[in-house]
Amino acid sequence: MFIQTESTPNPATLKFLPGKEVLREGTADFRDAETAAQASPLAGRLFEIPGVTGVFFGYDFVTVTKDGPDWQHLKPAILGAIMEHFMSGAPVMASVAPANDAGHAGEFYDKADEELVLTIKELLDTRVRPAVAQDGGDITFRGFENGTVFLHMKGACAGCPSSTATLKHGIQNLLRHFVPEVQQVEQVA
Numbered sequence: 264m265f266i267q268t269e270s271t272p273n274p275a276t277l278k279f280l281p282g283k284e285v286l287r288e289g290t291a292d293f294r295d296a297e298t299a300a301q302a303s304p305l306a307g308r309l310f311e312i313p314g315v316t317g318v319f320f321g322y323d324f325v326t327v328t329k330d331g332p333d334w335q336h337l338k339p340a341i342l343g344a345i346m347e348h349f350m351s352g353a354p355v356m357a358s359v360a361p362a363n364d365a366g367h368a369g370e371f372y373d374k375a376d377e378e379l380v381l382t383i384k385e386l387l388d389t390r391v392r393p394a395v396a397q398d399g400g401d402i403t404f405r406g407f408e409n410g411t412v413f414l415h416m417k418g419a420c421a422g423c424p425s426s427t428a429t430l431k432h433g434i435q436n437l438l439r440h441f442v443p444e445v446q447q448v449e450q451v452a
Contacts, residue, residue: 264346268338271399271419273426276317276328278399278419279341281349284323290401291320291356292417305348305355312340319400319418320355326399326418371406371413380407382442387414391434395420402434410446412438426450 267280293299293306294317300307306318309327314337317328327341348355372380384404395402400420406413414434420426427450435448 264349266342266345269399271326273419275330276326276399276419277334277338279325279327279345280323281325281345283349285325285355286320286322290417293318302358303356304353305345308344308348309341312337312344315341317421321396321399321401321418324399369405372408376407379442379444383407383412383438383445386438386441390437405451410444412445412448413451414448415451
Protein backbone atom coordinates (compact mmCIF):
# COMPACT_ATOMS: atom_id res chain seq x y z
CA MET A 264 0.00 0.00 0.00
CA PHE A 265 1.34 3.43 -0.97
CA ILE A 266 0.13 6.48 0.94
CA GLN A 267 0.80 9.90 -0.55
CA THR A 268 1.20 12.99 1.60
CA GLU A 269 0.50 16.59 0.73
CA SER A 270 1.24 19.73 2.65
CA THR A 271 -1.62 22.07 3.48
CA PRO A 272 -1.71 25.85 4.01
CA ASN A 273 -1.74 25.04 7.74
CA PRO A 274 1.86 24.11 8.70
CA ALA A 275 0.55 22.11 11.68
CA THR A 276 -1.56 19.87 9.42
CA LEU A 277 -0.55 17.27 6.84
CA LYS A 278 -2.87 15.53 4.35
CA PHE A 279 -2.55 11.76 3.86
CA LEU A 280 -4.03 10.08 0.76
CA PRO A 281 -4.27 6.30 1.24
CA GLY A 282 -5.54 5.66 -2.30
CA LYS A 283 -8.76 4.26 -0.84
CA GLU A 284 -12.13 5.64 0.15
CA VAL A 285 -11.95 6.90 3.74
CA LEU A 286 -15.53 8.15 4.26
CA ARG A 287 -18.23 7.53 1.68
CA GLU A 288 -20.39 10.44 2.90
CA GLY A 289 -19.74 13.53 4.97
CA THR A 290 -16.70 14.28 7.06
CA ALA A 291 -15.55 13.55 10.59
CA ASP A 292 -13.45 15.89 12.71
CA PHE A 293 -11.82 14.76 15.96
CA ARG A 294 -10.09 17.11 18.38
CA ASP A 295 -9.59 14.83 21.40
CA ALA A 296 -8.41 11.27 21.93
CA GLU A 297 -11.42 10.09 23.94
CA THR A 298 -14.03 11.07 21.33
CA ALA A 299 -11.81 9.74 18.55
CA ALA A 300 -11.34 6.34 20.20
CA GLN A 301 -15.10 5.91 20.71
CA ALA A 302 -16.11 6.91 17.19
CA SER A 303 -13.30 5.61 15.00
CA PRO A 304 -10.72 2.84 15.33
CA LEU A 305 -8.44 4.72 12.90
CA ALA A 306 -8.75 8.09 14.64
CA GLY A 307 -8.18 6.40 18.00
CA ARG A 308 -5.02 4.76 16.66
CA LEU A 309 -3.73 8.08 15.30
CA PHE A 310 -4.34 9.87 18.61
CA GLU A 311 -2.12 7.28 20.34
CA ILE A 312 0.84 8.87 18.51
CA PRO A 313 2.41 11.53 20.78
CA GLY A 314 1.98 15.00 19.29
CA VAL A 315 -1.24 14.31 17.33
CA THR A 316 -3.92 16.86 18.31
CA GLY A 317 -6.48 16.50 15.52
CA VAL A 318 -7.72 14.01 12.93
CA PHE A 319 -10.08 14.81 10.06
CA PHE A 320 -11.58 12.38 7.54
CA GLY A 321 -12.78 13.37 4.08
CA TYR A 322 -13.90 11.20 1.17
CA ASP A 323 -10.44 9.98 0.18
CA PHE A 324 -8.07 11.61 2.65
CA VAL A 325 -7.05 11.88 6.28
CA THR A 326 -5.60 15.09 7.67
CA VAL A 327 -3.60 15.01 10.87
CA THR A 328 -2.86 18.06 13.01
CA LYS A 329 0.09 18.13 15.36
CA ASP A 330 1.70 20.22 18.02
CA GLY A 331 5.33 20.07 19.00
CA PRO A 332 7.32 17.41 17.11
CA ASP A 333 8.53 17.96 13.55
CA TRP A 334 6.74 16.16 10.74
CA GLN A 335 9.90 14.18 9.99
CA HIS A 336 9.49 12.49 13.41
CA LEU A 337 5.70 12.05 13.28
CA LYS A 338 5.14 11.13 9.65
CA PRO A 339 6.53 7.54 9.77
CA ALA A 340 4.33 6.66 12.77
CA ILE A 341 1.25 8.19 11.13
CA LEU A 342 1.91 6.42 7.83
CA GLY A 343 2.37 3.16 9.71
CA ALA A 344 -0.87 3.58 11.66
CA ILE A 345 -2.89 4.40 8.53
CA MET A 346 -1.35 1.51 6.58
CA GLU A 347 -1.91 -1.00 9.41
CA HIS A 348 -5.52 0.13 9.75
CA PHE A 349 -6.39 -0.25 6.07
CA MET A 350 -4.50 -3.55 5.78
CA SER A 351 -6.47 -4.94 8.76
CA GLY A 352 -9.80 -4.37 6.98
CA ALA A 353 -11.27 -2.70 10.08
CA PRO A 354 -13.90 0.01 9.47
CA VAL A 355 -12.82 3.65 9.62
CA MET A 356 -15.83 4.57 11.77
CA ALA A 357 -17.24 2.51 14.64
CA SER A 358 -20.78 3.58 13.65
CA VAL A 359 -22.34 3.91 10.21
CA ALA A 360 -22.78 7.69 10.29
CA PRO A 361 -19.84 10.07 10.76
CA ALA A 362 -19.98 11.06 14.42
CA ASN A 363 -18.88 14.64 14.07
CA ASP A 364 -20.73 15.71 10.94
CA ALA A 365 -23.75 17.46 12.42
CA GLY A 366 -25.31 18.02 8.99
CA HIS A 367 -28.16 20.48 9.30
CA ALA A 368 -28.39 20.27 13.10
CA GLY A 369 -27.66 23.55 14.80
CA GLU A 370 -28.29 25.72 11.73
CA PHE A 371 -29.97 29.04 12.30
CA TYR A 372 -31.60 31.46 9.91
CA ASP A 373 -34.91 33.26 9.44
CA LYS A 374 -37.44 31.27 7.38
CA ALA A 375 -37.87 34.39 5.22
CA ASP A 376 -34.23 33.99 4.16
CA GLU A 377 -34.60 30.33 3.13
CA GLU A 378 -34.10 31.02 -0.58
CA LEU A 379 -30.93 33.04 0.14
CA VAL A 380 -29.65 30.28 2.41
CA LEU A 381 -30.20 27.66 -0.31
CA THR A 382 -28.19 29.81 -2.74
CA ILE A 383 -25.41 30.28 -0.16
CA LYS A 384 -25.28 26.53 0.53
CA GLU A 385 -25.16 25.71 -3.19
CA LEU A 386 -22.26 28.14 -3.69
CA LEU A 387 -20.44 26.62 -0.72
CA ASP A 388 -21.02 23.06 -1.98
CA THR A 389 -20.06 23.71 -5.60
CA ARG A 390 -17.33 26.35 -5.40
CA VAL A 391 -15.87 26.48 -1.90
CA ARG A 392 -15.90 23.01 -0.37
CA PRO A 393 -14.12 21.25 -3.29
CA ALA A 394 -11.28 23.80 -3.12
CA VAL A 395 -11.04 23.55 0.66
CA ALA A 396 -11.02 19.72 0.46
CA GLN A 397 -7.94 20.01 -1.77
CA ASP A 398 -6.22 21.59 1.23
CA GLY A 399 -7.39 18.84 3.61
CA GLY A 400 -10.32 20.61 5.24
CA ASP A 401 -14.00 21.38 5.06
CA ILE A 402 -16.29 24.33 5.62
CA THR A 403 -19.93 23.92 6.58
CA PHE A 404 -22.80 26.38 6.76
CA ARG A 405 -24.01 27.14 10.29
CA GLY A 406 -26.25 30.19 9.93
CA PHE A 407 -27.30 33.45 8.34
CA GLU A 408 -28.39 36.48 10.34
CA ASN A 409 -28.52 40.22 9.56
CA GLY A 410 -26.37 39.86 6.44
CA THR A 411 -23.73 37.70 8.16
CA VAL A 412 -22.99 34.13 7.06
CA PHE A 413 -21.63 31.92 9.83
CA LEU A 414 -19.36 29.05 8.77
CA HIS A 415 -17.61 26.25 10.65
CA MET A 416 -14.09 25.34 9.51
CA LYS A 417 -12.83 21.78 10.00
CA GLY A 418 -9.73 19.73 9.32
CA ALA A 419 -6.72 21.64 8.05
CA CYS A 420 -8.82 24.82 7.97
CA ALA A 421 -9.34 24.86 11.72
CA GLY A 422 -6.53 26.93 13.19
CA CYS A 423 -4.89 27.59 9.84
CA PRO A 424 -2.99 30.89 9.74
CA SER A 425 -4.51 31.70 6.33
CA SER A 426 -8.10 30.81 7.34
CA THR A 427 -8.99 34.45 8.02
CA ALA A 428 -7.81 35.42 4.54
CA THR A 429 -9.74 32.49 3.05
CA LEU A 430 -12.90 33.60 4.85
CA LYS A 431 -12.63 37.35 4.37
CA HIS A 432 -11.11 37.63 0.92
CA GLY A 433 -12.12 34.42 -0.79
CA ILE A 434 -15.44 33.18 0.52
CA GLN A 435 -16.85 36.56 1.57
CA ASN A 436 -16.10 38.12 -1.83
CA LEU A 437 -17.58 35.12 -3.67
CA LEU A 438 -20.78 35.15 -1.63
CA ARG A 439 -21.15 38.96 -1.87
CA HIS A 440 -20.79 38.74 -5.65
CA PHE A 441 -23.55 36.15 -6.09
CA VAL A 442 -25.73 37.07 -3.07
CA PRO A 443 -25.70 40.85 -2.55
CA GLU A 444 -27.55 40.44 0.76
CA VAL A 445 -24.39 38.92 2.27
CA GLN A 446 -22.41 41.62 4.06
CA GLN A 447 -19.80 39.54 5.86
CA VAL A 448 -18.66 36.02 6.73
CA GLU A 449 -17.70 34.90 10.25
CA GLN A 450 -16.19 31.72 11.62
CA VAL A 451 -17.96 29.85 14.45
CA ALA A 452 -16.71 26.95 16.54
